[in-house]
Amino acid sequence: MARTALDAITVTFDGHEAAANTVRRKREVLHSLLELAVEQKELPANPLHAIKWTPPKVAGGVDPRTVVNPEQARALLAAVPAIGRTRGRRLHGMFSCMYYAALRPEEAAGLRRQNCDLPEQGWGLLTVEKARPQANKRWTNSGETHDSRGLKHRAKDETRLVPIPPVLVAILRSHLDRYGVAADGRLFRTAKGRPFSSSAYSGVWQQARRAAFTAEQVVSPLAARPYDLRHAAVSLWLNAGVPATEVAERAGHSVDVLLRVYAKCIEGQQARANGKISEALDE
Template identity: 40%
Template sequence: MLDDLAVKLDGTAAAASTIGRKKAVFSGALRYAVELGHLPAHPMNRVKWTAPKKSDEVDRTAVANPEQAARLLRAVRDSTPELEAFFGAMYYAGLRPEEVLNLHDLHYERSTWPDGWGWLHLGGAAVEVGSGWTDDGGAIEYRALKHRGVKDTRDVPAEPALCALLDRHIEQFPPGPDGRLFVTRRGPGGMYRPTNGRPVTANARHTAWRKARERGLTPAERKAGVAPVPYSLRHACLSGWLNAGVSAALAATWAGHSIAVLLKIYAKCLYGEQEAALRRIDAFRAEFGWPGTA
């Protein structure tokens, strides 16, 4: 059974992440069978089987640089203007999609001066799970922030470019009945009015992103896999913070990661890190006049 989990229906090898997810589900079912008394012990404990290694690191070729990100956001504005600020929050503040979906007008602290920095005070996430998995039969489940308690919050800075996007969005596209900024909308003549306040669906977000990649990236960039999914914008943001010199501890706090996970995921995205380290070593050698130094 474990070997079967490692292949797809067509017989080709499955991705390491897929295997890990299926193995966890299968193991949970077996563990439950032990609890019910259907099995005397967990059979996986008697089998030596190694799953393919899963790589958590972000591929630097998929991380959009600032110029590419700007083109993508402009393309969203041209094709799906009501979602420009949604993707902007992911790029400029590193928010996860479910955190943006739960963003209320009251969560947005505007700057006290023109073109200044604001703050986003996050208090939860809106996760699209399907009606079969919620108590009320709805497709959305409102949860605590990832890796945090029910009442925990997280503060993230909103740079001036993001504040401008959010201000324009709120002016053009009023929040839904419950105050959420990114909800399903409809209306003739470009009048995008919120409907029942349901968060924007995953299908709508991914459709908008496909259009943006077609408009905003060159064929070579699309083929190379630049920003293949909306989540790539979060990767671009966090990589940008680290490359700008923000400490790993502070970047992890803003991103809602542990420091270890942050550095593990973005290890390959630290542009110029090796060159800077070599220059520091050269300077150290030169200070003491060691051989091979200027």
């Protein structure tokens, strides 16, 4: 039965092969469930420990083909406000936070007015303190689809400071002037005050891709998901020469995870390294 369960988590509901990350996550859940059964004396031992089963290998880094350059990112963001009657305009600031501040979608969804320092000129500052990930109502504490939670990989009340460029400051100031905030201070929500579902903002994103990209780019992995805006931001910072420690702090990564995940997206390092080695050899 345990082996049947392991085989079952490797496929989706429609019978297709599941992504490696999905299989890994489901195995972790299954393992925890069986450990609880052992703890409660329902099972004498965890049966997974006796089975030789190799999960699919998980890709360790970001696919460079998904990363847009600044010109492509600006074209995508410019296309968003034209989508739908008001949905695109309401989501423009949220997508902009993913690109210019490297926020995760759930972090942008949890952004409140009190988290934003938006001066009239110059750089601003976001204090990222809460995330609002989407889940089934059965699995949230509030009974809603979006629970307010702490930041990923951080202690419950830990925050993250992210300086933001003037272009994002202007976008957020304009958003606040047009839409104000929700009762709890949140910036991004539907016309009825609800958080945007992942299917809603993903649908807007796909329409923006079709409007901004060529036919070849639309069928490619380039910026296939809104989350790829975050990958583009972190890649841009690294390629601009921002120290890895500073990039990791702004993006909410550890340095080792940052370099492992984005190693393939760092361009121009080989020529720079060769130049430094040549200089050292000539001394």
